[in-house]
Amino acid sequence: MESLQLTPIHHHSFVLVRHSHLQLGSHFPSSLLTRASRNANLRLTRSFSGEVGPPASHNEDNPFPLKDEQPQEQERGLLLARETDDFGSLVGFRLIPGSGITTEEQPEAKVGEELEEKAEAKVGEELEEKAETKVSYNITFVTAEAAPYSKTGGLGDVCGSLPIALASRGHRVMVVSPRYMHGTSEDARYSGAVDMDCNIQIYCFGAAQEVGFYHEYRKGVDWVFVDHPSFHRAGSPYGDMYGTFGDNQFRYTLLCHAACEAPLVLPLGGYTYGERCLFLVNDWHASLVPVLLAAKYRPHGVYKDARSVLVIHNIAHQGVEPIVTYGNLGLPLEWRGALEWVFPNWARMHALDTGEAVNFLKGAIVTADRIVTVSKGYSWEITTSEGGYGLHELLKDRKSVLSGITNGIDVTEWDPSSDQYIPFKYSADDLSGKVKCKIELQKELGLPERPDCPVIGFIGRLDYQKGIELIRMGIAELMEDDVQFVMLGSGNPAYEDWMRATEATYRDKFRGWVGFNVPISHRITAGCDILLMPSTFEPCGLNQLYAMRYGTIPVVHQTGGLRDTVQNFNPFAEVKNDEGTGWTFSPLTKENMLVALRYAIQTYREYKSSWEGLMRRGMTRDYTWVNAATQYEQVIEWAFMDPPYC
Numbered sequence: 001m002e003s004l005q006l007t008p009i010h011h012h013s014f015v016l017v018r019h020s021h022l023q024l025g026s027h028f029p030s031s032l033l034t035r036a037s038r039n040a041n042l043r044l045t046r047s048f049s050g051e052v053g054p055p056a057s058h059n060e061d062n063p064f065p066l067k068d069e070q071p072q073e074q075e076r077g078l079l080l081a082r083e084t085d086d087f088g089s090l091v092g093f094r095l096i097p098g099s100g101i102t103t104e105e106q107p108e109a110k111v112g113e114e115l116e117e118k119a120e121a122k123v124g125e126e127l128e129e130k131a132e133t134k135v136s137y138n139i140t141f142v143t144a145e146a147a148p149y150s151k152t153g154g155l156g157d158v159c160g161s162l163p164i165a166l167a168s169r170g171h172r173v174m175v176v177s178p179r180y181m182h183g184t185s186e187d188a189r190y191s192g193a194v195d196m197d198c199n200i201q202i203y204c205f206g207a208a209q210e211v212g213f214y215h216e217y218r219k220g221v222d223w224v225f226v227d228h229p230s231f232h233r234a235g236s237p238y239g240d241m242y243g244t245f246g247d248n249q250f251r252y253t254l255l256c257h258a259a260c261e262a263p264l265v266l267p268l269g270g271y272t273y274g275e276r277c278l279f280l281v282n283d284w285h286a287s288l289v290p291v292l293l294a295a296k297y298r299p300h301g302v303y304k305d306a307r308s309v310l311v312i313h314n315i316a317h318q319g320v321e322p323i324v325t326y327g328n329l330g331l332p333l334e335w336r337g338a339l340e341w342v343f344p345n346w347a348r349m350h351a352l353d354t355g356e357a358v359n360f361l362k363g364a365i366v367t368a369d370r371i372v373t374v375s376k377g378y379s380w381e382i383t384t385s386e387g388g389y390g391l392h393e394l395l396k397d398r399k400s401v402l403s404g405i406t407n408g409i410d411v412t413e414w415d416p417s418s419d420q421y422i423p424f425k426y427s428a429d430d431l432s433g434k435v436k437c438k439i440e441l442q443k444e445l446g447l448p449e450r451p452d453c454p455v456i457g458f459i460g461r462l463d464y465q466k467g468i469e470l471i472r473m474g475i476a477e478l479m480e481d482d483v484q485f486v487m488l489g490s491g492n493p494a495y496e497d498w499m500r501a502t503e504a505t506y507r508d509k510f511r512g513w514v515g516f517n518v519p520i521s522h523r524i525t526a527g528c529d530i531l532l533m534p535s536t537f538e539p540c541g542l543n544q545l546y547a548m549r550y551g552t553i554p555v556v557h558q559t560g561g562l563r564d565t566v567q568n569f570n571p572f573a574e575v576k577n578d579e580g581t582g583w584t585f586s587p588l589t590k591e592n593m594l595v596a597l598r599y600a601i602q603t604y605r606e607y608k609s610s611w612e613g614l615m616r617r618g619m620t621r622d623y624t625w626v627n628a629a630t631q632y633e634q635v636i637e638w639a640f641m642d643p644p645y646c
């Protein structure tokens with residue numbers, strides 16, 4: 001349950017500090033706390049904030065219950081100084097650090113004495129420190145992918161690990177995603193999920209659609225899978241060998257409607273999540289959720305206390321369909337403007353094309369309470385005409401609620417000292433297993449077994465975004481050098497054919513593995529010396545983080561999250577441990593990419609100790625979700641402070 005409960009300020013008040021009147025209140029998030037003017041007259045009143053537990057039993061007759069009448073669970077709390085000026089006007093709140101006292105244990109006089117001491121000691125610099133409040137939220141992730149159940153890229157990784165990180169910090173977290181059944185052995189991934197026997201009707205696309213829910217509780221998270229026949233088909237979540245599925249708008253409209261119902265109807269662990277819930281909606285597939293909250297639920301008094309945060313992992317995909325499809329979405333006509341999108345003249349197909357479309361991602365940008373992108377660099381890029389894919393003006397308008405939070409990684413899955421997929425384990429303290437992994441990789445791929453030869457790797461979707469065009473242009477020159485190059489990827493059939501053809505041309509030097517294979521991706525990450533990422537744009541990028549953790553040196557285009565996470569090598573850095581973790585290049589040209597790669601290759605060959613330094617610095621960085629999860633909590637806290645945006 002959401003545990004930030006606003007309960008009335010206790011009406012006992014007392015003077016604590018000479019020359020100061022302090023009024024203690026509680027239940028206000030730490031970011032409301034303002035710095036004290038030392039000369040301000042302060043007045044203190046005391047009250048308590050429940051940590052977790054049932055909502056405050058509010059007594060209508062006595063809205064200001066005395067201490068003894070307070071339910072036990074609410075007695076332990078944080079004390080906040082409510083600061084007023086000489087005229088009695090509120091100027092802010094400050095937490096009295098260490099104030100998690102229990103009134104049962106602290107008679108009022110003692111409380112007063114202690115608070116006096118504390119207040120005297122703390123009303124100064126110490127109070128300026130940010131104090132931690134213990135607030136937990138009910139969070140519902142909505143996503144098209146969540147690893148290990150479904151994954152085609154980084155979205156799956158993030159939605160498979162960030163929820164666990166948030167749950168471990170005390171939040172109640174549910175992840176709603178489709179129950180894809182592809183008719184392959186991979187379907188077994190859902191075998192732990194049980195049918196909740198809770199089917200609901202969703203009204204969209206001109207009919208009542210029946211969807212079911214499956215549930216698995218794992219690692220502290222409620223994994224909820226929406227079941228519908230349209231999620232049962234061969235291929236990947238989004239398409240098959242014939243291309244992208246034509247009914248994806250329908251499938252993800254179902255997901256969004258079902259996700260909005262889930263907190264209301266699913267008794268997970270015996271209790272529903274309820275209406276005071278935070279929806280964390282990821283990319284266009286989940287973007288209808290904030291629109292539904294505003295257009296379908298709030299006008300009927302439902303979800304008035306809910307908030308939504310849109311997370312943009314990739315703005316290039318927006319869920320755009322012809323405007324005539326609006327009527328299918330189960331939204332009131334008057335909300336059409338929220339999703340409406342008009343393409344500029346140059347982007348229209350023919351003279352009769354009016355350019356009008358429905359754009360899911362735009363709908364969320366104009367209705368969500370907060371917006372997050374997956375790195376700071378990218379949060380700026382999407383407000384520019386180059387990086388915003390047409391949505392930059394709208395995003396600029398919402399700049400005040402736009403944040404960049406760099407992704408973490410699942411450090412238990414990606415750990416070279418315990419990775420189940422790699423043949424030899426190693427760590428920053430003992431790197432000997434890395435070269436053995438390299439030899440095994442060469443063996444597995446049929447490349448000459450040469451421990452001294454630098455091996456360059458690439459892993460990713462074969463897509464314009466990932467800079468395959470640049471690799472294509474530079475491969476002939478690169479192959480003149482004494483290196484090996486291993487590529488793993490799937491996507492654009494033209495690039496897949498090019499990989500096969502390149503392998504045929506450079507049999508002793510190049511391997512192109514066409515397909516999606518998680519164990520191989522781990523072995524390439526461990527067995528390569530260098531990981532190449534010449535992405536045209538990269539919202540965050542996870543492979544460079546995995547690479548650094550495995551002592552594989554990234555060579556990346558300096559863009560988005562790559563710029564934020566890879567520090568360029570500088571052997572002359574004055575600050576210890578600041579010599580960098582890889583190579584970055586910009587602008588994005590074939591020449592710059594080759595120059596950066598040659599620096600890396602030369603360092604690998606001639607400066608072994610520098611190379612080991614690069615490896616160790618990358619391997620010992622903190623990639624856990626802790627930092628990002630804390631920032632997500634802050635964004636959620638801000639979202640609940642303001643009234644709903646729509």
Ligand SMILES: Nc1ncnc2c1ncn2[C@@H]1O[C@H](COP(=O)(O)OP(=O)(O)O[C@H]2O[C@H](CO)[C@@H](O)[C@H](O)[C@H]2O)[C@@H](O)[C@H]1O
Pocket residue numbers: 152153154155157158313314374407459460461488489490515516517518521538539540541542543561
């Ligand atoms: N053929 C293959 N076989 C096995 N594994 C493969 C694979 N191709 C890709 N992968 C895996 O998929 C993930 C890709 O993650 P990325 O973050 O690099 O890219 P993606 O563009 O999908 O994600 C988007 O969302 C993420 C998450 O926010 C952002 O980091 C990113 O910049 C943004 O484009 C990695 O775990 C990688 O190992």
